[in-house]
Amino acid sequence: MAKYNFKESEPRWQKFWQEQNLFQAEQTSTKPKKYILDMFPYPSGDGLHMGHVESYTATDIYSRYWRMKGFNVLHPQGWDAFGLPAENYAIKTGVHPSETTKKAIENFTRQINSLGFSYDWSRELNTSDPSYYKWTQWLFLQLYAAGLAYKKKAKVNWCDSCQTVLANEQAEGGVCDRCGSMVVQKDLEQWFFKISDFIEDQMVAGKTVKGLLSGLETVDWPESTKAAQRNWIGRSEGVEMDFTVDNSDQKIVVFTTRVDTIFGCTYVVLAPEHPLVSKLQIENSTEVAEYLATAKSKTELERMETKEKTGVLLQGVTARNPFTGVAVPVFVADYVLGGYGTGAVMAVPAHDQRDYEFAVKYDLPIVEVITSEKNIAVEAGQAFTDDGKLINSELYNGLHSAEARQKMATWLADNQKGRIKVNYKLRDWLISRQRYWGAPIPIIYCEFCGVVPVPEKDLPVTLPTDVDFKPTGESPLVNSEAFHTVICPLCGAPARRESDTMDTFVCSSWYYLRYADSENAEVFASPEALKQWLPVDVYLGGAEHSVLHLLYARFFTKALQKLGLVEFNEPFLMLRHQGIILGSDGNKMSKSKGNVVNPDEIAKVYGADALRLYEMFMGPLEDMKPWNTNGIVGISRFLDRMYRLAEKIDAKLTQTGGAKVQSLLHKTIKKVGEDIEQFKFNTAISALMILLNELEKEPVIATNDYRFLALMLSPLAPHLAEEMWQILAGEGSVTQATWPMADTAAMQDVEVTMVVQVGGKVRQTITVAAGLDQNAIMAIVMADEVVKKWVEGKEMVKIVFVPDKLINIVVK
């Protein structure tokens, strides 16, 4: 029998599957549905990398498996095609982004098909196609009409090198996500989505719907991803309270989570951006102005790197502690952030490390009001920041922190000096970008009518294609007269078109809805199609999207639910991440490190099945794993041996081997199915290897048993499985066959190996008939020479018996 020739076989089957249209989801079906989705790729010029292959293989196995189990599977693929790299490339070379993108998509498509992935290409979508972004714009208008998209002047992150603003999520640590250059703060008019409206649960059409926080409890997602989102949202409960300013009608509102420490407040601090700084009567206003100027000139990064606390006393200004009525000095200092809480804090040096450092530097009083109940020694030079028992706090003395917080909040409310307040770190989502290669924001500015949404009939607002990509460093949209100059849809006066485009994350926040009905020209997706397919049952992609894409997509779903456009609350019921595949040197694959392994090259040498299987065999899907080309030969051998096992097929034989082999076979059927359902592909493959090792010891193989192998391999190594199916002269394609049922009766062991322990230590193993009771086993064991030796002369205290597994004789 000839060796398995993947080079000939793989393209042949890929063509066959395409021609037979085997992977198209059924529009009408009585089968249960399963929507299995990959995060769609950005079609970069570099082509597919190992991480794509890992993720797409996992969902492919999963999809093929559920099809064999009789499910109507929707497994689509598309392109997240807008974005900066194509535009920057255009500015550098003059090649239009649509051309670059088109080429990249062709290459991606070729690569994906060459690995035998079973996508339903009839639903392919491309976010840069007007037929898609028409609906991105339409959805924007729905949000605008509902007040969920708004424009405001705000301090925003600006990247000078990318010439655009960035979302907070894209400017973490004061550095541009894309190019790594320093982000500066600018005051600009920008478009925002009101993501902050959806943090908590709310009433929609008389029903409570889950917000971004509590919704996390309803989905099957990795704990780390849920935690990252909670972290990013940054909910904290506390109180806001008013410090009245002496000789003024102003008051300083501070936010704190530790109102229990209020009696230790010895000063108040305003952020440099705080509006009161310019309103108060300050004696040393020149000094303060100088401080504000230096604080403003610092970049985010500098401000964070400076450990030393700085600030200036506002001379002539004092504020009154709402509880004690005591006057305290007021400072302006940049360790207080303008953008969080009220931009003002009460300082309690004894119980807050930052306030402590500041107080030491400026020689301010430190008053202890909390003592540890656990007798923990407070380190010298440190504030005691734990909860404890109150002291020096008048009638609150002796209370525990938690108790005191409640009572104090009540007192504040009763006396109208404060209120319970919840703060969040999450800001509204800044979605406008000063770039060309994105979906235009469908807004027109009219001198008379103001902000006018583009009428639905005029959608899509298409990108001008006749623009010049001269390397000016600026988006060509800015200079496109034809694009800018429009007529106001309301009054007909000359008007100006919004020239900003939307963040690409807007496009990817709803694409999973479009797959349900990707060809529809009337609506973004029909209610029937949405009802048939959504929500997504299983979603797979990189953990780097834990906050950005996944949070935005959840927001979009919740917003559309509120608008009555979808009927569900969470878009992705189950989420898994593929782990990063590192280079063989243990570093992240990168061109500069020269450790990149190209999937095309590997597939050429070992075949698509071997590449797919090896990536799954390397370890748990979610783990980070170093690539090792040597390891793939083990998989190659396994596939060859599977194929060659056919040489032993004896058509007259009804079953391979004895009861033991049959038991293993059916146990394997059960295990492989269970493992695939749990994304444990590594152990599914090893189970098949164990089975193969056993079957190879048999002189002859029954046709039906070989058939089981082909069926089990079909999701994992689909090309080889088809070839094996042909050897059996099976009907049609194994891809359309039904997943085998494990025979429970055959799985019963006739003989078992039992462990014999004496005093908890393994002393002997015995092979006995299955199902023997304790007495029978004891009789066998006590006759055993080795066991006798260990038990001799000792008193048997207890026998622990686990049927068919273990017997432990506890001796004294």
Added chain:
RNA sequence: GCCGAGGUGGUGAAAUGGUAGACACGCUUGCCUUAGGAGCAAGUACCGCAAGGUAUGCAGGUUCAAGUCCUGUCCUCGGCACCA
């Protein structure tokens, strides 16, 4: 600092509280040959001649029995971070 996930052979890794290291790579020895990115057989945690003992980051604990459960501690990776 806070939150999350982890620490098991030379390597990638297995293990519903029940024989730790399955499966695979690599390595050692042998066989075979249509010299192929072959195939087959045996072996491969550590100490010990053996009997046996020791091993899942470290220290304790629970249990007849712990990689697995509990307490503490160290380290690695990921996210957030002057968030009051």
